[in-house]
Amino acid sequence: MRHEPAPSIQPDLAAVPARQLSQSLQAGARGARDALDNYPPAYSASPSPMEATLRARVAELHGALRLEVSKRLDRVAGEVLALRETVTEERYLAELRNIDSGIRAALAQKGGTLQRRVHEALKARRDYVYFNYANGLSGDPRVLPAGIALACLIATLLIGSLLNAVVFAQAGGSGLPGGVMSAVLVCAVNIGLGFLLGSWPARYCRHARGSHLVWALPLLAAMISLILMVNLAVGHLSALLPGAPATLAHHVAARMVETQWAVQDPASLALILIGCLVACVAASIGYRAFGSYPGQSRLHRRWQESSAAVEAERRRLDADLTPELERLRRSIDGYRDGCAVAVLKLQRSRAAAEALREQYQTRLAQLRTARDAVASEYREANFAVRTDLPPPYFGRRLSIPGIDEPEALSAHRNVMQLIDEVEEQLQQMPALIEAKLREQLALLNGLDLIGEIERMKLKAMEAGRAAFMQEEADRRGAERGI
Numbered sequence: 199m200r201h202e203p204a205p206s207i208q209p210d211l212a213a214v215p216a217r218q219l220s221q222s223l224q225a226g227a228r229g230a231r232d233a234l235d236n237y238p239p240a241y242s243a244s245p246s247p248m249e250a251t252l253r254a255r256v257a258e259l260h261g262a263l264r265l266e267v268s269k270r271l272d273r274v275a276g277e278v279l280a281l282r283e284t285v286t287e288e289r290y291l292a293e294l295r296n297i298d299s300g301i302r303a304a305l306a307q308k309g310g311t312l313q314r315r316v317h318e319a320l321k322a323r324r325d326y327v328y329f330n331y332a333n334g335l336s337g338d339p340r341v342l343p344a345g346i347a348l349a350c351l352i353a354t355l356l357i358g359s360l361l362n363a364v365v366f367a368q369a370g371g372s373g374l375p376g377g378v379m380s381a382v383l384v385c386a387v388n389i390g391l392g393f394l395l396g397s398w399p400a401r402y403c404r405h406a407r408g409s410h411l412v413w414a415l416p417l418l419a420a421m422i423s424l425i426l427m428v429n430l431a432v433g434h435l436s437a438l439l440p441g442a443p444a445t446l447a448h449h450v451a452a453r454m455v456e457t458q459w460a461v462q463d464p465a466s467l468a469l470i471l472i473g474c475l476v477a478c479v480a481a482s483i484g485y486r487a488f489g490s491y492p493g494q495s496r497l498h499r500r501w502q503e504s505s506a507a508v509e510a511e512r513r514r515l516d517a518d519l520t521p522e523l524e525r526l527r528r529s530i531d532g533y534r535d536g537c538a539v540a541v542l543k544l545q546r547s548r549a550a551a552e553a554l555r556e557q558y559q560t561r562l563a564q565l566r567t568a569r570d571a572v573a574s575e576y577r578e579a580n581f582a583v584r585t586d587l588p589p590p591y592f593g594r595r596l597s598i599p600g601i602d603e604p605e606a607l608s609a610h611r612n613v614m615q616l617i618d619e620v621e622e623q624l625q626q627m628p629a630l631i632e633a634k635l636r637e638q639l640a641l642l643n644g645l646d647l648i649g650e651i652e653r654m655k656l657k658a659m660e661a662g663r664a665a666f667m668q669e670e671a672d673r674r675g676a677e678r679g680i
Contacts, residue, residue: 248576253598256569260601263565267558271551271609275616278547282620285533285540285627312511316662317669319504324670326497339489339498347487351389351480358385358476365465365472366436384432388425388473392480393487395421400485401492410492429473433466508659534628544621551613558607566601 245253330336342350362381399418402410489495 246576249573252569252572252576256565256598256601259565260562260598260604263558263561264607267554267607268609270554271607271613274547274551274554275609275613278544278613278616278620281540281543281547282623285536285624310658312508312515312658313662313665315504315508315511316659317666319501319508320663320666321669322497322501322504324666326494326501329494329497333491333494335491335494339491339495340486341489341495342483342486344487347483350483351393354476354479354483355382355385355389358388358472361472362469365468384469384473385476387428388476389480391421391425391428392477393484395425395477396481396484396486397488398484400481401488401490404491425474425477429470429477432473433463433470436463436466436469537624537628541621541624544617544624548614548617551610551617555607555610558610562601562604569598569601 359378359382362384363378366380395418399414399421402414403418489498
């Protein structure tokens with residue numbers, strides 16, 4: 199709110215001393231000169247020229263006094279009008295409309311985003327529930343977290359490699375360091391094949407679609423056979439150690455062709471057992487890493503992400519709209535404070551108008567006193583010199599209607615009426631503003647702004663649900679039509 203003009207401090211009205219008025223008219227000298235001719239005559243009922251001049255002079259001074267007072271009162275009235283313009287309802291409502299339009303635009307944009315998020319979350323939940331129903335699933339997928347799965351694979355690799363290294367070291371006679379590389383390589387191959395077996399064909403063997411079993415079962419059997427063949431080859435390799443590295447591969451191939459299952463060496467049997475066990479552990483980890491049922495974890499994750507997006511949008515609305523609503527509340531409070539300050543300034547304007555009226559009355563009394571003094575000086579000088587009786591009106595006061603019976607200052611009356619109107623308007627305007635805001639924005643001082651945002655969010659969420667239900671109804675209608 200811009201700065202309101204304060205009532206100006208005006209100097210006092212100029213006084214009219216009787217001495218100055220008497221000197222300007224030379225009342226005593228003229229009274230004596232008129233008395234030389236016994237003027238005004240004793241039978242005269244009208245004032246003398248000197249008294250007529252005095253009356254005209256006093257009326258002129260009175261007119262100038264009223265004009266000066268009226269100008270100053272008009273200045274006070276102008277200040278009151280300017281003060282009212284600074285807190286006018288139209289200017290303030292224009293400012294509030296700007297804030298209101300910004301808030302409504304934010305509500306429309308962000309509320310629409312929330313509505314879309316809710317609609318997407320409901321669709322994701324519908325797809326997930328339908329998938330569970332169609333495939334006979336009763337619970338959520340049990341997905342092994344990636345960190346835990348990786349840790350289990352590393353632990354399996356370390357333990358399996360250590361066991362294989364011990365066996366290779368005993369079989370080859372080169373000690374533990376010599377069998378580490380072979381053990382790590384064999385264990386890594388078993389882990390890779392087992393993880394692939396568990397995450398791919400083993401999971402798809404549970405799927406409700408018969409078409410998946412056409413390729414999943416043969417692939418599962420082939421991979422199990424491959425794992426067994428790899429571990430048998432490792433067992434035959436350990437039975438031939440130590441030997442020449444260049445001929446080991448040829449001897450292993452020939453041995454497997456002749457006696458594939460004839461592994462009788464305890465070390466070889468231990469390697470085969472360790473390899474199969476490592477592959478089984480890796481297959482179990484792979485089976486649980488992506489969910490035991492193909493597609494369920496993906497739909498469940500999509501539903502969870504959509505629900506999280508709804509909550510994130512709700513929090514973003516809290517963060518974005520609360521400052522705007524607080525700004526609107528501060529604007530309302532500032533307007534109320536501005537009206538209170540303007541009322542205080544109106545009191546000063548009222549005091550200034552009353553001071554001008556009192557000064558006017560004081561100067562008017564001084565003007566009457568000066569008139570009476572000058573008239574008395576003239577009459578006393580005239581009475582002292584003349585030889586006959588003075589006219590009867592000498593015993594009465596020189597009457598001037600505008601001085602003896604002054605009219606009320608219309609400018610003062612208008613200013614006081616204006617001040618009363620503006621003061622009443624300023625006292626009632628905050629309540630009127632809040633009433634309009636109750637109709638337009640429903641945001642008042644003391645209102646729970648967070649509750650208002652929550653109601654807006656609930657409204658947007660209900661709109662999202664309504665859009666989803668309408669989409670479902672249209673889809674069912676289309677299916678029945680088909």
